[in-house]
Amino acid sequence: MNYFTNDLTKIHAQLVNKELTSYDLTKQTITALKETDKKVDAFLTLNEEKALEMAKAIDEKGIDPANLLAGIPVAVKDNIMTKDLRTTAASKILENFVPVYDATVMEHIYAHDMVPIGKTNMDEFAMGGSTENSAFKTTKNPWNLTKVPGGSSGGSAAAVSAGIVPIAFGSDTGGSIRQPASFTGIVGMKPTYGRVSRWGLIAFGSSLDEIGPMTRSVKDNATVLAAIAGFDEHDGTTVNKKVPDFTANIAKGVKGLKIGLPKEYLGEGVQPEVKAAILAAADKFRELGATVEEVSLPHSKYGVAAYYIISSSEASSNLQRFDGIRYGVRATDVKNLNDVYVRSRTEGFGPEVKRRIMLGMYSLSAGYYDAYFKKAAQVRTLMKQDFANVFADYDLIMGPVAPTTAYGIGEDVSDPLTMYAGDVLSVPVNMAGLPGLSLPAGFAAGLPIGMQLIGKAFDEQTIYQAGYAFEQATDFHKETPTLGGNN
Template structure:
């Protein structure tokens, strides 16, 4: 099965018409994955035996013609709980941890008869933007294996980009779905905060984290989001009353849509080719009947500072649970309880995780809380108001996902401030709790450029509508990396 040439509808019809079985599809997927992933290192675990057994059971039950996703393979970011399948968050502290329950999104995946192929690599505890901070391996970009795939969901993005799987799940705390989607030339959706239950997602920043889908095409992405959304009584931040069929009006076009182009998103630090691609996308939307004009997000320049204070503060609280007592690694050289805590965390956490815990503890400490965490929360409110002001007379916002295309492996990993600055265009969406869609919008030096569509809360259907219109009017999504087996 070539996932570059076959979209979800095509594969579904083959399954329904019995031209293909889910078992055959899964077996072909696993065989191709084993060969391709030797070059990419996108996967931390391959669940071959269970995947084939699941596919066989789905075939015996019969493919539901009304369920587009029945029998379709999917990969899962390794910070999402999978019952009976090792879940590490790419950290040594959870190296041998096997969950006894499924995350809510996994329950939905199984209920819709999808086939879980395996778990994908990430920056440890989702802290990073390049997937170089994994404790186990460095994932490569399928377009150029000397480049990073982005992060923290780099494994999921690379798996889809390389044609190993048609779908993957990731999580987005400050751009961790959209930025790797941009770097690898695929579609990634960060939904509205609360759209998808976070129950079973290993927490990084609880007020920022959101699970979302990767795919090659916009319409397929919408089909997967359809089954993931909904209220969950186990997650008090999940919302109800906003369920929708995101594919229902996806082909309605953009005529009459009002799109804002923030001047701050095309300023200093944005690569010339990236800026050109976004301006070209704006022109394309004008051709398609939308209006595009300049807007301003004046407080976005404070986004990185506010984000790293808030996310690190929440991380320092969330990661207290990894103490060597209840689960995960326990230091063997401990002489007392304090040694258990200190040594287990010293040995189990990587340098980036330790850095963020320290930053978060400092920001929350007595004497500094008002100066840092409280101030960051106030800036967050101002940023939310900036977006609200624009959405009074605009339907969407258009801009780049990241200031540059993918950079070289090892190029910035030792310079955390440079790495953090790369999030300047993606973190405002998380701070405001808004939906953001990344899709291919061009190339520079053979590397993909992603554009970002941002909408008001619960405007995912409009984002997909606008994204699909652009996708159908261009051919960027048809380009595939040579590594994927297609020149």
């Protein structure tokens, strides 16, 4: 099966017409995965035996003609709980952890007869933007194997970009779906906070995390989001709001839409080729009948600083549960209980996780809470107000996902501040709890450039509508990587 040329609609037709079985499709996918992943290193754990059993059962039950996702192989980021399948969050502290329950998103995946074939690599506990912070391996960008695929959902992005699977699931705390989607030339959606249940997602920043789909096309992405969204009684932050059919008006076009282009998103630090691609995309939207005008999000320049204080503070609280007692790695040759805590965490956590725990604990400590955490929370409110002011007059906001294209493996990993600065365009969306979509909008030196479309809360439909119109009017999404060759 060629996932570069066959979208969900085409694959589904073959399954319904019995030109193909889910078992054969799954087997082909796993065979191709084993070969391709030798170059890309996108996967941490395979689910081969169980996936083939599931596919066989789906075939015996029969493919539901109304379910576009039935029998489709998918990949799952390794911070999403999978019952009886190893879930590590790419950390040594959870190296041999096997959950006893499924995340709510996994229940939706099984309910729609999707077939999870494996767990994908990531930055440890989702802390990073390059997938170089994994305790186990470094994932490569299929467009150039010397470049990073982005992060923290780099394994999921690379799996889709390399044509291993048509769908992968990631999580986005400060851009961790959108940035790797941008770097690898695919479509990634960070839904509105509360749209998708976080139950069973290993927490990083609880007020920021969100699970979302990564696909090769906008329409496929919209189909998948509708399948995993919805209220969950296990997650008090989900909103009891009806999930619409995101594909219903997807071909409606953008005529009459008003789109804001923040001047702050094209300022200093944005690569010239990235800026040119976004300005060209703005012109394309104008050609298609939309109004695109310059707007301002004045407090976005404080976003990175505020984000890292809030997310690290929440992480320092969330990661206290990893103590070497209840689950995960426990240090040996210890003398007392304090030794168990300190040694287990010292041996189990990587440098980036330790760095964020220390930053978070400092920000929450007595004497510094008002100066750091409280101030960051106030800035977050101002950022939300900026978005509200723009959305009073505009339907969408557009801009780059990241200031640059994918950089070289090892290039920035030793400089955390440079890595953090790369999140400047993606973190405001999480701080405000809004939906954001990354989709291909150009190339620079053979590497993809992603455009970001940001919408009002729970208005993913308008984002998909605009994204689909742009996709149909351009050919960027048709380009495919040659796994490190001459792209």
